[in-house]
Amino acid sequence: MKEKMNLINADAFDELKKIKSNSVDLILTDVPYNISNYSKTDVFIGNRKLNTKIAEWDENYFDPSLLVDDFKRILKPDGNIFVFTSYNQIGLWHKFFDKEFDTFQFMVWHKTNPTPCVYKKTFLNSCELIICLWNKGHKWNFISQEKMHNFIETPICEYPERLTNPKHPTQKPVSVLEHIIKIASNENDVVLDPFMGVGSTGIACKNLKRNFIGIEINKEYFKAAKKRIL
Ligand SMILES: C[S@@+](CC[C@H](N)C(=O)[O-])C[C@H]1O[C@@H](n2cnc3c(N)ncnc32)[C@H](O)[C@@H]1O
Numbered sequence: 576m577k578e579k580m581n582l583i584n585a586d587a588f589d590e591l592k593k594i595k596s597n598s599v600d601l602i603l604t605d606v607p608y609n610i611s612n613y614s615k616t617d618v619f620i621g622n623r624k625l626n627t628k629i630a631e632w633d634e635n636y637f638d639p640s641l642l643v644d645d646f647k648r649i650l651k652p653d654g655n656i657f658v659f660t661s662y663n664q665i666g667l668w669h670k671f672f673d674k675e676f677d678t679f680q681f682m683v684w685h686k687t688n689p690t691p692c693v694y695k696k697t698f699l700n701s702c703e704l705i706i707c708l709w710n711k712g713h714k715w716n717f718i719s720q721e722k723m724h725n726f727i728e729t730p731i732c733e734y735p736e737r738l739t740n741p742k743h744p745t746q747k748p749v750s751v752l753e754h755i756i757k758i759a760s761n762e763n764d765v766v767l768d769p770f771m772g773v774g775s776t777g778i779a780c781k782n783l784k785r786n787f788i789g790i791e792i793n794k795e796y797f798k799a800a801k802k803r804i805l
Contacts, residue, residue, distance in 0.1 A: 576763060579786045580777060580804050584797040587769035587790045591645035594788070599649045600714065600764035601657070601785075603755055603776050605747055607637045608661035629744050632793065639664065640671040647675055649767070655715075655759040656708040657682075659747070668706050676708040684751055685728040705755070716758050727754055732775075738803075741795045743773045752779035760785055774800025 583590050611633040639660075646656060656676075660668055665681070673679040682705040689701035707725075709715075717723055732748045752775055760766060762784045768776035771789035773796050780787035781804060789804070791797045 578763070578781060578784050580781065581786075581788045582771075582774070582777070582797070582801055582804065583788070583790045584792070584794060585790060586792050588641060590790045591642070591649065591769055594645070594649045594767070596648050597651050598765060599767045599788070600651055600654050601756065601760040601766045602646055602650060602654070602769075603657045603752065603759075603766055604768045604770050605659040605745065605772065605776075606639070606664075606770050607633045607635070608745075609633060609637050609664060610661050613663065637664065639667050643671050643675055646672075652710060653712050653714050654709070655713050656706075657755050657759065658706045658708075659684075660704055660706055662704065665704055665706065672706070672708055677710040678708065680707045680725060681705060682707060682725040682727065682755075685726065686731045687728060688730045688733075709759075714760060714764075716761070718758065723758075727751055738773055738799055741773070741799055743796060743799075746773055747775045749775055749779045749782070752776050753783060756780065756783050756785060771800055772796050774804045777804040 608629070611629050650656065656672075658668065669679060684703040684705060686701050686703070689699045692699045729748050729750055732746045736748065737746055756766060756776075756779050763786065765786045765788065766776065766780050767788045769790040771777060771791045774789055774791075777787045777789045777800060787804070789800060791800055
């Protein structure tokens with residue numbers, strides 16, 4: 576059976592309301608992080624500007640509590656949720672989601688080639704947090720003790736995988752998404768990414784024979800996702 580790819584160019588907060596209850600096996604998404612407001616200072620290496628704000632879309636306040644009801648309603652009882660988030664938002668996710676699910680854990684994605692730390696006064700920003708949520712009886716493809724650490728290490732998304740036009744500042748490597756999808760879903764399952772950017776989760780689903788629903792508000796990113804996935 577060929578997997579179904581349903582791509583929607585719209586606001587996720589509206590579209591989630593239209594998704595059928597108990598219809599999604601895995602919600603795997605990478606939401607805005609709201610860290611632009613913490614990194615407005617430009618950093619220069621010679622004339623080259625580094626480490627400025629991430630993107631316009633990251634400046635609007637992102638409220639995880641607005642997703643609780645829809646995520647709970649559309650997820651199947653044996654489904655899983657994985658969300659990339661940031662240090663400043665993880666407390667909010669815990670506050671609103673922990674009480675709604677049996678388990679709240681986190682994974683760390685360690686990037687082996689992060690942006691260098693120019694002034695050498697802080698750590699390199701080499702880790703991303705991924706929160707993981709499920710209820711008892713959830714689908715779980717345990718690989719082996721060695722491969723089930725809540726830690727994954729890869730380089731950041733680089734050329735030729737990394738798109739140059741449009742360039743998405745937070746494009747995720749497909750290998751990281753595939754690792755999660757293999758553990759938390761099965762072939763022919765439905766995976767949802769309501770903040771899909773340039774569609775990396777969709778590519779991972781296509782490679783692994785999962786059906787995919789992807790939502791993205793930005794027209795350019797959506798066009799790029801469609802071109803990559805369909
Ligand atoms: C962190 S990025 C996701 C990047 C993605 N993982 C990839 O590999 O391309 C978050 C995305 O959410 C989109 N976004 C922000 N608000 C949205 C909304 N209300 N509805 C749908 N998409 C939204 C942004 O345009 C951005 O592309």
